[in-house]
Amino acid sequence: MSKLNELFRKRLNIPESENITFETLDQVLEKTATAIPFENICVIDNRTRDISKENLIEKILVKKEGGLCYELNSLFYFFLIENGFHAVLARGDVYEIAAQEYQTLGRTHVTILITHEERTYLIDTGFGGNLPLRSVPLTGETVTSYNGEFRIKKMNGEHGDYVLELKLRHKDKDWRIGYAFDSKKTITDVSEFNEIQTIISEHKNSPFNKHPLxxxxxxxxxxxxxxxxxxxxxxxxxxxxxxxxxxxxxxxxxxxxxxxxx
Incomplete structure (x- = not known):
C-alpha cells in the first residue's frame, strides 16, 4: 500500500484491509468532509508550495492541515486512483449568489469526475460547506445527503457544459447554482493548478486572500x-x-x- 493510501486511511480511520468500492464511497466522502477542513491559512500566511502529489501528502496527511479545492480534490483524486477508480479532474467557475453572476477569476474551482459502469459522476471534497457527500450523476438525478440535495444540469456556455445545483439542508429554500464545470477538458497533471493557486493567492478579487477562513x-x-x-x-x-x-x-x-x- 502506498504512503498516500496508508496515511489517507489513517486520517479518516479507515482500516488498510477495507476495500473502497463505489457502493462505500459515500461513507468515505462523509469521513473526508468531517476530518479534513476547507481552509486558506497557507495562502494568508504566504507559505504556499507547488501543487504536487508529494507536497499534498506532506501538507494534508503528514502535517494534518486542510486546504482549498485544488488541494483537497487533487489529493482525493490520487486516493481514488490508488483504490482502483477511473477518475479525472476538471475545472469550474463558481457562481456568486450575492452578485448573481459567476466569479471574475475564471475557472479556479477544481472538482473530480469518475466513471462507474459507463456512467459519469461528479465528486467534490473541496467546496467548503456545500459538499454533496455523494457521487452526483451527470444525468440530472437528484441525490440527497444529510447536507442537502444536489443535481447536475446540462448547459452550453462559456463557463462549461454542466452546472452543479444545490439546496442545502436548513439553509436553502430553492435550488441555487454552485458552479459550472467543463467535462470535456479533463486534467490528470495537478501541476496545472499552480496557476489557480497563484490567482487565489494574488488576485484582487480572490475571496481567499483577504482573511483566514x-x-x-x-x-x-x-x-x-x-x-x-x-x-x-x-x-x-x-x-x-x-x-x-x-x-x-x-x-x-x-x-x-x-x-x-x-
Missing part, C-alpha cells in the same frame, strides 16, 4: 471560523460567537487542528 462539516451540520466569528450549525440551529485573536487561535486548534501563524 476555516470550515468543516460535522455529523450534525458544520462549523466555520473567521477572525471575527465562530459559527456552528447543529441540526438546523445556528449559534454565532464573536472572537478575538486569542480565541481565534484556540478555536482553530480545537476544532480544525490548525495552528495559524498570523
Amino acid at each position: 476555516m470550515t468543516r462539516l460535522t455529523n450534525q451540520g458544520n462549523v466555520t471560523l473567521t477572525p471575527t466569528s465562530f459559527t456552528q450549525w447543529e441540526d438546523g440551529n445556528v449559534t454565532k460567537e464573536k472572537v478575538d485573536k486569542v480565541r481565534f487561535k484556540e478555536l482553530a486548534i480545537g476544532h480544525f487542528g490548525i495552528h495559524p501563524d498570523s
